[in-house]
Amino acid sequence: MTSHLKKVELHCHLEGAASPTLTWAQARKYNIDISPYLADGAYVWHDFASFLQCYDKVSEVYKTEEDYALLTETYLEELAAVGTIYSELIVSPDHGKRIGLGADAYIEGVCEGIRRAKAKSGIEARLIVTGERHFGPESVIGAAEYAAKAKNPLITGFNLAGEERMGRVADYARAFDIARHAGLGLTIHAGEVCGAFSVAEALDVVRPSRIGHGVRAIEDMNLVRRIADLGTVLEVCPGSNIALNVFPDFASHPLPRLKEAGVRVTISSDDPPFFHTSLKREYELAADAFGFSDAAIDEMTRTGIEAAFVDEPTRQAIFARM
């Protein structure tokens, strides 16, 4: 049981946290046929590419500022109910543009959701703006410019997600330069679908303080030692990795080996209902599938607070709630 443990989540895509029930209701509201992507209460996909397609289709049923406020508040309240004190949500203002809502209204809706959830439960949250590789370097630069110019105190990080097999990290270097120059925290999806080379490229080109997933670094122990020496934090999402068949089962998942090797690791849910998981389940897995003690799990949670993209007074306030 991990229900007594305080929890922190650094890696969850906002639209990826949309419950099938809410998505179904939204689709009905807008008269959208979501049935190819949502059937019998579960999202329909069969590999990484079709997952990304399903994710993009599901995102399209969230259309207004209020839809985004509701989606955000609903997920943060779910987190708070299981003892979560801090959450970083990966958001895509570009998506707001694509659906005609506009990036500002999209972000304003999400921020309203954060304010409502904080007022109810005290949960603290921040936003990581992401670009997506499959929309190309120009769109990723646009996302970085948006994040840099927004001067929104809740936007504190920049990420690169999407189809990891598309392009090389160097193609997106300029976007990260813009985000770094604006003082945003940097994290990047790497070593999820692609192998160790992708993590090495991310370290070389982006020099991020965190990496999304990074788990396939385990294929190169020299790289694992480099990550440990640099102190780069891995946002590990075991349930996601098993659902996407990155590893065949929890017994072969490298989380314990990475931790053993001195890598700073945290646990997150990524796109919880798509992968039949939740942050609560990820903490349960840490205890039951990986055999971590309460102390080891607390250590990962503390690592999450240390690596959070927040100012120092906020970090200390979150630590105080541990």
Ligand SMILES: Nc1ncnc2[nH]cnc12
């Ligand atoms: N797990 C994941 N990897 C890459 N891009 C994503 N976008 C949403 N979920 C993602």
Ligand SMILES: [Zn+2]
């Ligand atoms: Zn992710």
